[in-house]
Amino acid sequence: MVHRSATNRQTxxxxxxxxxxxxxxxxxxxxxxxxxxxxxxxxxxxxNEILRDLLGVLALALLLATAIAIxxxxxxxxxxLEPLNTMALRAQKISSRSLHERMPxxxxxxxxxxxxxxxxxxxxRLEEAFHxxxxxxxxxxxxxxxxxxxxxxxxxxxxxxx
Numbered sequence: 428m429v430h431r432s433a434t435n436r437q438t439x440x441x442x443x444x445x446x447x448x449x450x451x452x453x454x455x456x457x458x459x460x461x462x463x464x465x466x467x468x469x470x471x472x473x474x475n476e477i478l479r480d481l482l483g484v485l486a487l488a489l490l491l492a493t494a495i496a497i498x499x500x501x502x503x504x505x506x507x508l509e510p511l512n513t514m515a516l517r518a519q520k521i522s523s524r525s526l527h528e529r530m531p532x533x534x535x536x537x538x539x540x541x542x543x544x545x546x547x548x549x550x551x552r553l554e555e556a557f558h559x560x561x562x563x564x565x566x567x568x569x570x571x572x573x574x575x576x577x578x579x580x581x582x583x584x585x586x587x588x589x
Contacts, residue, residue, distance in 0.1 A: 510539050518546065526554035 510533055521528050529550060532543045 510535075510543075514543060514546065521550060523557060526550060526557060 514530055517528075517530055521530075530543050530546045532547060533539050
């Protein structure tokens, strides 16, 4: 479709919703291929509607993508922190009477394995320290009870001499 204006010799063929014009000047020169947009609410109204619809779809897609990213991040973080939760629960169950229990060492070759190995070694050192203290206490108790008995016997022998 071609629109011709008789006053200034302009030709406006419509190409894909745009008006592509060839403008001829009064001196005979012309500019070919220059895009000229015709102002008018009737011509741009469908394009504005399409852009508004596209903006709404993009906003909805952005909200949906954000919700998926937040949900996925929550589950990803939760699953990656699960070994820490397991180690914390296991560490809370270990007491002075159950030092023989050990922390599970995960073979992940990362910071979690390093942490679980460190906790296992710390519990081993605590168990060894508790054994030393209990042996020392038993030896000290044995020594003090024998010396008190010996002292009491010695005093009683002296009393019977008189």
